[in-house]
Amino acid sequence: MSQTSPLRYPDTSSQKVMTTRAWWLVVLNFVLPGSVQALAGNKRLGKIGLGATLVLVGFLLLTFLIGLLWPTAVFFLATWGPTLFVGQLALFFYAILWAVLTLDTLRLIRVVKTGPRARWWISGVTVILMLFISGGAAYAGTLTGSLNSALGKIFVAGPSQPPIDGQYNFLLLGGDAGEDRDGLRPDTAQVVSVNAETGQATIIGMPRDLQAIPFNEDSPMYSVYPNGYTQETGEYCTRWACLNTVYVAAENDHPDLYPNAAAEGSSPGIEAMRDAAEAITGLDIQYYVLIDMQGLQNLIDSLGGVDINVEERIAIAEPETPEEEVGEWIEIGPQHMDGYHAMMYMRSRWSGTGDYDRMARQQQVQEALLRQMNPANVLTKFQEIAAAGTQVVKTDIPQSMLGFFVDLGLKTKELPINHIELTPYYEPFPVDTEYPDYAGIHGYVYSVIHPPEPTETPAP
Numbered sequence: 001m002s003q004t005s006p007l008r009y010p011d012t013s014s015q016k017v018m019t020t021r022a023w024w025l026v027v028l029n030f031v032l033p034g035s036v037q038a039l040a041g042n043k044r045l046g047k048i049g050l051g052a053t054l055v056l057v058g059f060l061l062l063t064f065l066i067g068l069l070w071p072t073a074v075f076f077l078a079t080w081g082p083t084l085f086v087g088q089l090a091l092f093f094y095a096i097l098w099a100v101l102t103l104d105t106l107r108l109i110r111v112v113k114t115g116p117r118a119r120w121w122i123s124g125v126t127v128i129l130m131l132f133i134s135g136g137a138a139y140a141g142t143l144t145g146s147l148n149s150a151l152g153k154i155f156v157a158g159p160s161q162p163p164i165d166g167q168y169n170f171l172l173l174g175g176d177a178g179e180d181r182d183g184l185r186p187d188t189a190q191v192v193s194v195n196a197e198t199g200q201a202t203i204i205g206m207p208r209d210l211q212a213i214p215f216n217e218d219s220p221m222y223s224v225y226p227n228g229y230t231q232e233t234g235e236y237c238t239r240w241a242c243l244n245t246v247y248v249a250a251e252n253d254h255p256d257l258y259p260n261a262a263a264e265g266s267s268p269g270i271e272a273m274r275d276a277a278e279a280i281t282g283l284d285i286q287y288y289v290l291i292d293m294q295g296l297q298n299l300i301d302s303l304g305g306v307d308i309n310v311e312e313r314i315a316i317a318e319p320e321t322p323e324e325e326v327g328e329w330i331e332i333g334p335q336h337m338d339g340y341h342a343m344m345y346m347r348s349r350w351s352g353t354g355d356y357d358r359m360a361r362q363q364q365v366q367e368a369l370l371r372q373m374n375p376a377n378v379l380t381k382f383q384e385i386a387a388a389g390t391q392v393v394k395t396d397i398p399q400s401m402l403g404f405f406v407d408l409g410l411k412t413k414e415l416p417i418n419h420i421e422l423t424p425y426y427e428p429f430p431v432d433t434e435y436p437d438y439a440g441i442h443g444y445v446y447s448v449i450h451p452p453e454p455t456e457t458p459a460p
Contacts, residue, residue: 007040018113022122029105030129033098036105049101076403084148091141095134102130151399156265158398163196164284171277171288186244188362191281193449199411202418202449204281205359208244210433219275220257246276265396282442290394297339305338306368315350356423418448
């Protein structure tokens with residue numbers, strides 16, 4: 001730098017020169033942190049600032065290129081505990097570094113030498129930019145820490161599993177504990193089967209009044225219920241609630257059948273429900289997800305609510321309540337629901353076919369949440385979502401698989417979801433819940449998940 005450089009050796013007697021120089025330094029500090037010190041201040045500090053800035057720019061460019069070529073790798077790194085920890089430290093480092101560089105820039109500007117009208121503008125813009133850059137990095141570091149903590153609480157450490165017949169199958173349970181209940185009963189039980197390549201998803205709804213629950217011979221529950229879990233063999237099974245009481249039976253009466261469940265991030269009740277779901281659907285289920293239905297209300301609220309197109313007027317009331325005594329309704333048409341009303345919409349048994357209508361509404365809310373969760377609303381309300389998530393979800397999905405499933409979920413979001421309801425009202429395959437044809441269910445489920453390849457008609 002020559003002795004005549006206006007940045008390092010300005011004419012301090014000229015307010016015009018000092019004002020112009022000040023604005024140049026403000027811009028350079030914002031565009032390329034560290035460049036101000038390299039040109040007009042401490043060169044050693046400038047080298048540190050420029051080096052750190054260029055490393056960050058290079059990292060972002062590399063991440064962008066990898067994301068274009070191999071997005072799963074980016075999702076993996078963005079959800080892997082060690083990466084998140086290092087990323088949090090890096091963000092706090094940049095927050096401190098950029099604050100130091102900005103304050104040093106303000107010193108090098110020598111505001112008192114600039115024009116009187118420009119002084120407040122220069123100082124104000126510099127401080128605002130510092131808050132924007134350093135504050136943004138510090139906030140991102142806080143979010144990264146929250147994400148790492150939430151993922152560590154929700155997901156488990158363990159090996160990944162390959163797809164089975166090209167599918168990843170998840171048991172989704174909606175837990176509903178209460179003071180008047182004998183333990184938790186998963187009133188919602190679904191199997192979600194997702195194609196490992198395309199992301200095409202099929203949701204299989206299993207009503208709680210499904211009877212004669214079978215178990216495969218390799219299931220521990222088979223030793224107790226070789227002829228199925230029925231009203232005759234199962235203490236908790238009734239005509240209107242049988243499948244969901246498999247959980248209670250395993251937890252209360254047969255926890256010894258699954259001695260390793262707790263160590264593997266599960267429980268005897270969950271494992272018994274997994275075994276039952278496998279025998280019902282004919283699918284091998286790799287993972288489970290247990291959602292606390294009360295906690296789900298907090299999650300919906302943290303997302304700002306959910307938009308639902310209501311097709312039937314729903315009463316927020318007990319099933320036998322006379323219509324004239326219903327205090328509140330969810331009306332037909334597009335509705336923006338908070339967590340409480342979304343829960344009531346999913347859980348009401350007041351009208352129609354009771355549980356079967358309720359199953360359809362639950363899937364409707366699931367799809368709406370999938371569509372409406374996007375980077376914008378997740379980032380703006382991340383702290384609340386992360387806090388709610390740790391209260392809502394229990395799963396044995398390993399954190400190492402999360403990146404892959406995030407990528408797969410983005411594909412799922414773009415495709416229509418297939419629905420199978422194992423109820424008497426489902427067309428084209430109605431199921432007699434009292435005397436289910438499980439062999440027929442296996443065949444139908446397979447035909448939906450693995451449709452035959454279209455054949456080309458030979459030209460005449």
